Amino acid sequence: MKTIHAKTLEEAIIKASSELGCSVLDLQYEIIQAPAHGFLGFGRKEAIIEVCIKEKPKPPPPPLPVCTPKATPLDDKNDKVAEIKEELCTLLSYLPYQIDQIKVELCDSNTLYIELNGPDSALVIGEKGYRFNALSYLLFNWIHQKYGYNVRLEVAHFLKDQEEMMESYLQGIIMQIHEVGKAQTKPLDGMLIHIALKRLRETFPNKHITCQTNSSNERFVVINDFK
Numbered sequence: 001m002k003t004i005h006a007k008t009l010e011e012a013i014i015k016a017s018s019e020l021g022c023s024v025l026d027l028q029y030e031i032i033q034a035p036a037h038g039f040l041g042f043g044r045k046e047a048i049i050e051v052c053i054k055e056k057p058k059p060p061p062p063p064l065p066v067c068t069p070k071a072t073p074l075d076d077k078n079d080k081v082a083e084i085k086e087e088l089c090t091l092l093s094y095l096p097y098q099i100d101q102i103k104v105e106l107c108d109s110n111t112l113y114i115e116l117n118g119p120d121s122a123l124v125i126g127e128k129g130y131r132f133n134a135l136s137y138l139l140f141n142w143i144h145q146k147y148g149y150n151v152r153l154e155v156a157h158f159l160k161d162q163e164e165m166m167e168s169y170l171q172g173i174i175m176q177i178h179e180v181g182k183a184q185t186k187p188l189d190g191m192l193i194h195i196a197l198k199r200l201r202e203t204f205p206n207k208h209i210t211c212q213t214n215s216s217n218e219r220f221v222v223i224n225d226f227k
Helices: 009-020 075-093 121-125 125-147 158-180 190-203
Strands: 001-005 027-033 047-053 101-108 111-117 151-155 207-213 219-223
Touching: 001 075, 001 111, 009 027, 009 121, 027 151, 047 075, 075 101, 101 121, 111 121, 111 125, 121 125, 121 151, 125 151, 125 158, 125 207, 151 158, 158 190, 190 207
Parallel strands: 111 151
Antiparallel strands: 001 047, 027 047, 101 111, 207 219
16 A cells, blocks of 8 residues: 555645556555645645555455436437537537546436446546535436436446445335334435435335435435324
């Protein structure tokens, strides 16, 4: 393992990629210290990671039910998809990241599947998926308003990994609901709250399932009986 110091996590990852002579996708790293800006120069912390090159890719996980892209024979829908892909390619060309695979197709009549891959996929995802969440939000607001489609964004299997992680966590919540009739998740960020809501509402259509916010502005899911 090699220790890398930099002002930000992104700079540390890029620096590690340069020093190890590989793509950021080939890096395996652990955050030793998260960066902090501090206040008036006090308490400032740099990013520290321990990093090495991945020895071999992990075996693919067992498949879960996902939105399978389906072809549509309607020319107008195909024209819309082609137009969205062209505009998306133009949008991504302004970003300082190398994305060389862009796939745009319909999952179903209401959902557009967008998949991005490239040497800088990890940077597109960002620390804790913050940049992924921002890009997903931007694409949804643009595409839904202009074309009426929902958006399922995937970047280097990040969404699939998050769904599988959430599925594992929710098993305990689902068991608790079966046992006592109600439950509450831990605080969840970004897309995780939407994944949890969708999964729990599909599993318990007769329960009152809502997203709530605590005093620390953290969001979580609450499951109760309808009153």
